[in-house]
């Protein structure tokens with residue numbers, strides 16, 4: 001009878017097994033995510049009854065004739081008896097939200113979820129199947145690392161699976177990794193972290209070397225929460241922390257991003273902004289109530305999933321990015337983020353990204369290019385963050401590389417300058433096929449204050465500088481730096497954010513509808529011609 005109650009390993013609460021099952025193995029008292037078996041995981045993630053397992057791939061079972069306390073084949077036999085599984089992973093075809101996927105899930109109970117030839121072969125076959133059938137690949141990992149008993153043959157499974165993931169990139173097929181606790185060593189350092197989108201369960205740990213190994217080797221105290229999901233998100237290694245109860249829905253919306261619809265074209269009447277004092281425009285552009293990128297994402301996109309991290313060093317709260325749908329068209333949204341309150345504005349560093357922000361944007365633009373997703377960027381920054389840490393990590397290089405990358409994207413790119421278009425920090429997200437500007441936004445080589453301090457020796461001359469720099473929409477339209485102006489509600493976007501979003505949505509939709517029929521090479525050529533002409537007399541007149 002005692003097995004009908006489960007004791008939470010974190011808070012010690014006693015939970016009835018049926019309640020525990022309904023909660024998908026998550027403690028209803030403290031939220032601790034307990035391990036689940038491969039079978040339970042398949043059931044939790046796929047549409048009911050849709051799983052069709054692969055046949056067990058044939059592999060060399062004991063390549064080294066390994067013996068420690070007992071011969072390796074005996075360990076395998078014992079694990080099979082204990083788990084009812086053939087190996088440490090299960091794979092097959094299935095559907096999520098009605099869409100076909102290929103799924104591989106690992107089971108930590110089977111020799112610590114270790115990666116040997118059998119798991120490596122299964123993951124590789126799954127990736128090859130996904131590429132051939134153009135179905136997204138979903139993996140769920142829980143592993144201590146490569147399997148020692150298979151020696152260097154286990155090590156080679158890392159390269160084999162990495163190679164298979166390169167095949168998915170070449171085929172333009174989406175891969176999603178779900179990290180369960182714990183994922184370490186050879187699995188963490190191969191397929192688990194090579195996926196396009198990395199989701200992780202709350203509290204799950206992921207790393208190359210385990211904390212005990214690190215402490216024994218370098219004798220250093222490790223920070224609280226080291227290598228946990230929360231730590232990894234902050235360090236830019238994972239896209240999102242998703243509780244188990246939300247995994248199926250999140251996977252469903254990610255998977256749906258890989259198939260889209262074409263938009264019908266609905267023309268938007270050209271809007272010519274009235275002539276105004278440039279300084280008034282600058283002040284309107286800085287209104288704290290103006291919709292932010294996160295606001296626009298919520299107002300014009302369906303199923304927006306925010307993605308995080310540059311996968312190298314950090315995350316940037318100054319850029320909001322992710323996948324969503326505009327009238328059924330899946331796209332990648334990337335934009336500067338300011339907040340409304342002092343607290344939010346401080347947290348987002350007033351929309352001034354660090355290099356990590358631009359590197360995250362670049363990562364997601366590459367992903368959009370791979371999946372054929374159009375890219376929408378929203379620009380609202382006084383400039384990139386001018387700080388010591390940003391310089392140490394290559395702010396100039398990050399901005400330069402972003403422009404070169406955007407020049408090469410084979411998908412339609414639309415930019416809207418929604419607030420402040422300050423310098424290189426703005427342009428880094430604005431090398432687009434169509435560049436629009438909100439009626440009360442500004443765009444220039446420097447902030448009016450910066451220009452005034454340098455040329456007039458006084459920041460108080462900013463209004464004069466704003467006029468001299470021709471920063472407002474009407475002037476930018478004449479200079480052909482922008483292609484169109486997006487109308488705002490009377491009094492400015494902050495007076496009616498929902499209406500502002502509807503106007504912006506319609507303008508963006510019309511821009512994409514024009515660009516979607518163009519081929520990749522045509523889009524690249526069109527974008528290059530657009531930026532090639534600036535400053536050249538005969539090209540500017542055309």
Ligand SMILES: [Zn+2]
Nearest residue numbers: 008011027030
């Ligand atoms: Zn608990």
